[in-house]
Amino acid sequence: xxxxxxxxxxxxxxxxxxxxxxxxxxxxxxxxxxxxxxxxxxxxxxxxxxxxxxxxxxxxxxxxxxxxxxxxxxxxxxxxxxxxxxxxxxxxxxxxxxxxxxxxxxxxxxxxxxxxxxxxxxxxxxxxxxxxxxxxxxxxxxxxxxxxxxxxxxxxxxxxxxxxxxxxxxxxxxxxxxxxxxxxxxxxxxxxxxxxxxxxxxxxxxxxxxxxxxxxxxxxxxxxxxxxxxxxxxxxxxxxxxxxxxxxxxxxxxxxxxxxxxxxxxxxxxxxxxxxxxxxxxxxxxxxxxxxxxxxxxxxxxxxxxxxxxxxxxxxxxxxxxxxxxxxxxxxxxxxxxxxxxxxxxxxxxxxxxxxxxxxxxxxxxxxxxxxxxxxxxxxxxxxxxxxxxxxxxxxxxxxxxxxxxxxxxxxxxxxxxxxxxxxxxxxxxxxxxxxxxxxxxxxxxxxxxxxxxxxxxxxxxxxxxxxxxxxxxxxxxxxxxxxxxxxxxxxxxxxxxxxxxxxxxxxxxxxxxxxxxxxxxxxxxxxxxxxxxxxxxxxxxxxxxxxxxxxxxxxxxxxxxxxxxx
Amino acid sequence: xxxxxxxxxxxxxxxxxxxxxxxxxxxxxxxxxxxxxxxxxxxxxxxxxxxxxxxxxxxxxxxxxxxxxxxxxxxxxxxxxxxxxxxxxxxxxxxxxxxxxxxxxxxxxxxxxxxxxxxxxxxxxxxxxxxxxxxxxxxxxxxxxxxxxxxxxxxxxxxxxxxxxxxxxxxxxxxxxxxx
Numbered sequence: 001x002x003x004x005x006x007x008x009x010x011x012x013x014x015x016x017x018x019x020x021x022x023x024x025x026x027x028x029x030x031x032x033x034x035x036x037x038x039x040x041x042x043x044x045x046x047x048x049x050x051x052x053x054x055x056x057x058x059x060x061x062x063x064x065x066x067x068x069x070x071x072x073x074x075x076x077x078x079x080x081x082x083x084x085x086x087x088x089x090x091x092x093x094x095x096x097x098x099x100x101x102x103x104x105x106x107x108x109x110x111x112x113x114x115x116x117x118x119x120x121x122x123x124x125x126x127x128x129x130x131x132x133x134x135x136x137x138x139x140x141x142x143x144x145x146x147x148x149x150x151x152x153x154x155x156x157x158x159x160x161x162x163x164x165x166x167x168x169x170x171x172x173x174x175x176x177x178x179x180x181x182x183x184x185x186x187x188x189x190x191x192x193x194x195x196x197x198x199x200x201x202x203x204x205x206x207x208x209x210x211x212x213x214x215x216x217x218x219x220x221x222x223x224x225x226x227x228x229x230x231x232x233x234x235x236x237x238x239x240x241x242x243x244x245x246x247x248x249x250x251x252x253x254x255x256x257x258x259x260x261x262x263x264x265x266x267x268x269x270x271x272x273x274x275x276x277x278x279x280x281x282x283x284x285x286x287x288x289x290x291x292x293x294x295x296x297x298x299x300x301x302x303x304x305x306x307x308x309x310x311x312x313x314x315x316x317x318x319x320x321x322x323x324x325x326x327x328x329x330x331x332x333x334x335x336x337x338x339x340x341x342x343x344x345x346x347x348x349x350x351x352x353x354x355x356x357x358x359x360x361x362x363x364x365x366x367x368x369x370x371x372x373x374x375x376x377x378x379x380x381x382x383x384x385x386x387x388x389x390x391x392x393x394x395x396x397x398x399x400x401x402x403x404x405x406x407x408x409x410x411x412x413x414x415x416x417x418x419x420x421x422x423x424x425x426x427x428x429x430x431x432x433x434x435x436x437x438x439x440x441x442x443x444x445x446x447x448x449x450x451x452x453x454x455x456x457x458x459x460x461x462x463x464x465x466x467x468x469x470x471x472x473x474x475x476x477x478x479x480x481x482x483x484x485x486x487x488x489x490x491x492x493x494x495x496x497x498x499x500x501x502x503x504x505x506x507x508x509x510x511x512x513x514x515x516x517x518x519x520x521x522x523x524x525x526x527x528x529x530x531x532x533x534x535x536x537x538x539x540x541x542x543x544x545x546x547x548x549x550x551x552x553x554x555x556x557x558x559x560x561x562x563x564x565x566x567x
Numbered sequence: 568x569x570x571x572x573x574x575x576x577x578x579x580x581x582x583x584x585x586x587x588x589x590x591x592x593x594x595x596x597x598x599x600x601x602x603x604x605x606x607x608x609x610x611x612x613x614x615x616x617x618x619x620x621x622x623x624x625x626x627x628x629x630x631x632x633x634x635x636x637x638x639x640x641x642x643x644x645x646x647x648x649x650x651x652x653x654x655x656x657x658x659x660x661x662x663x664x665x666x667x668x669x670x671x672x673x674x675x676x677x678x679x680x681x682x683x684x685x686x687x688x689x690x691x692x693x694x695x696x697x698x699x700x701x702x703x704x705x706x707x708x709x710x711x712x713x714x715x716x717x718x719x720x721x722x723x724x725x726x727x728x729x730x731x732x733x734x735x736x737x738x739x740x741x742x743x744x745x746x747x
Contacts, residue, residue: 121583126590130637131583150637181743183736184579184640190742308631 004171007137007163008037011101014144016044017176020072022063022433023047024056028076029116031103033168035074048433048462051454053080055426057087058452061096062430065413066388068221070097070151071430077103078116081162082123086420088158089127093417094242095215097156099147107135107164121162129157137170145179154187155306156219189307191322191330199277199301199318200334206275208343209235210266210298212258212287214324215242215416216280216305222325223409226279227251229332234340236347238266240281241401244412249385249405255347259287260551261398264358264560265350267551270295271558272346277301280324283313284417293556303327357562358548362403369542370518372396372471376403378525379441379469387439388413388431390466392424392448395477398547400443422451428466429458439467439529446472446498453504459534460508467528468536470501473543481546485564505536512536571600571647572626573723576615576633577607577640577732584638588615591632597621601654603720609732612640618721641735650723656701657683658692658708659715665690671711678704689714 005013011034015023023045027035038047050056053075060071071091075084081102091098105114121133130150132143140163147159203209217226223246230237230253238255239246247254256263258270267289270276276298281287288294291313302309302316303324310319320327362373376399379387385405390413391397397414406412413431415423428442449470459466480494505512511531515524521539528535549560578584585604592599600618607614619626626644633642662685665671675682680694694704701718725731 122586125583125587126594182637183739183743185637186739186742190745306635308628308635310631312628312631 002173002175005174006033006037006168007140007170007172008033008168009040010137010140010172010174011144011163011168012037012041012045013174014141014176015072016041017178018144018148019069021045023072023074024050024059024063024430025074026050026053026056026076026080027074028080028103030077030105030165031074031080031101031168033165034101034103034163046433047074048429048458050426050429051457052452053083054086054422055429055452055455055458057084057098057100058090058420058423058426059430059433060098061087061091061423062390062413062427063434064091064096064098064430065427066410066431067434068219068410069434070099070148072099072101074101075103076116077105077120078118080116081120082118084160085124085127086418088124088160090415090418090420090423091158092127092129094415095156095219096158097151098158099151100158100160102160102162103168104133104162104164106166108166110135110164120160124160127158128160131160131162133162133164134167135164137167137172140167141174141176142179145177146182149179149182150185154185188305188323188326189321191320191326193330195318195320196327196330197334199303199320200331202275202299202301202318203233203235203277204336204338207340208273209233209275209277209340210269210273211235211237211277212279212281213237213239213243213246214279214281215240216324217243217246218410220280220305220323220325222280222328225325225328225332229328229335232332233335233338234344235277236269236340236344238263240284240287240416241414242416243281244401244404245406245409248407253344256351257401259284260289260553261402261547261549263351263402264354264549264562265347267549267557267560268350269347271297271556273298275299275301277303279303279328280305282306282309288313289551289555289557289559293558354549354562362399368517370515370521370539371545372399372541373403374518375469375471375521375525375539375541376400376443378521380404382525382529383439383441387411387441388435390414390424390428390431390440390442392442392444393419393421394445394448395473395481395545395547396443396445396471399471421448423448425449425452425468426455426458428468429455429464432464432466440465441467441469443469443471445477446470446474447476447496450496450498456505456508456510460510463533465533468534469528470536470538471541472498472501472538473541473545474498475543478547480544484544484546486552501536501538510534510536512538514538514540516540569620569622571618571620572623573645573647573650573652573721574615574617574619574626574630574633574642575645575723576617576642578613578615578636579638579640580606580611580613581638584613584636585615587636588617588633588639591629592619595625595629597625597629601720603722607732609736612732616721616723640739641732643731645723645725650725652697652721652723653695654698654701654719654721655693655695656705656716656718658694658705658713659689660692660708660711660713662686662688662690664711671708674704674707678707680704
């Protein structure tokens, strides 16, 4: 008879069989047997103790986004599990593969309001791709295998496995088989060549084609195929927030970012192109603005892996269901070489307008304090676009997206769909562990960092060399901007007092510096980047700077504004 | 235009899946008019019949979001015309009222209902049919005071000769094998 091992040990062996080497987590009563088993595997598995479960899950997301591998996190039952929910919801909407393991009260106590019991399976149901509660030790291997298959294939997403404590102790034989097939789940639908041919014909006919790069390009590793397509057919391209870093900034067909704070040209030209080619994206309202006046003049090709996204927001004339890489590979030979010089020049003309009205001011202000744009651009220049940039949510996020540039893909980590403040600092921890040889810089606001600032403790304990840049405007800047523009400057609870971030970082043993004038910026960024180990740089920026261009909520993308409207 | 649609869902028999499916309706604030779940002709496969009053466009979106659930095999939607539907209703009346005159007896004959059980106190009557029919019978019977009334969810089968799911499962096997 085969050897019997505990459920906890079975979980460890299952995780090892899936190639797991990094786990973010926080122990507690109902997951203690699992942590006890982890103790025997601490040479093979690097467990990072965060300071809060939300920190653990955002770190797992950062790890997943820069590696393409699933992020793993552990939490105990009750509050431990519920603290994961924000990160799970974030990962669901941003298609990030995660496997979350939660401890649960012993199975006889389920449903009795036992100590630290929460119905995490019920609560996480709307925000997980799949979840399951294990109440029999024999289920562990099969469920873990299914979880990894579901999390990482098709449109990726978070899964949660809840394991009752008695199951963690129970003994059973163990055998692990990777899951490659589930009868009820088709991650990759076969590509319909008729759809591809129709899309190719539309591209070949188009005079003013415009391609939108979504997160799906990165997820399916289709960057080269995408470049080949736009170069062959000479198609200008712009990216969604999560499609950032697919194209390097110097690529002649890279027209910038789409959406609410995207670039001027991509928004204006959305409503002037004759063909919109959307690849691996879902027409979020931050991209489309008012849907009823979005690209009405254009035919629309929607290449998308998730059948439920096709026609969900925008009715596609040429839907193509499938993985971006596979579809682009089939599409490429059918697309004719073309030139669209005049059309591309129209984008360039837009860029000149934007440069004069927005970019110049953002990057070259001549008074005392730095602008957010200056700081981001300085980091970009000094890292030669090779750094991984992680952001929080708000003004710094939009500025970081606009003024960074990336030499390689999978380098921009941000909370897109959910817009989770507090994401930046812990996500940077995960990104750094996922790519230990790269420089990881996180831009955070004075508001966002205080939501998860306890993770400075994790950074200090593990000596994770992330570079933290706080763009401090003493406000919840994006909300303040909306109050200024749309609520008659009624600054309702957006002024925020912060601790002395430098002293705080120092108290954790993290080196830190504060600058208050733009002439200190160059040296400070150099010092930060040269520093071995973590470093926090606080930059005082203008209190009431705004992010432009802006498509006001509910407006058409063609009504993008470049400056504050006259009152 | 809103009208009545019947959403048929075939799924693995998994705890919690009903919750996953109903969440899709509640998120969009769509009311479920009736819901029936039972094992289908294929062993281990559950079949949900969900009735909603909605626009076809929204029903299409809901069906795709249901199908996206990992443990769902397939979801379809049908108009009433495409289906053969049935519901069952139970009515409790006082036995005294029943024996007092032949009026209730005549209603039972007229509406093709039947008596399930008679006790000294009450009598339980059953009627199958479409909702309008069971409702009409209720109204007629209620002149004599219906003590209790219950109607089942709608069950339905398509006018097709085979279960669409069998066909679909074969297709699914082909796709899953091809993508190995």
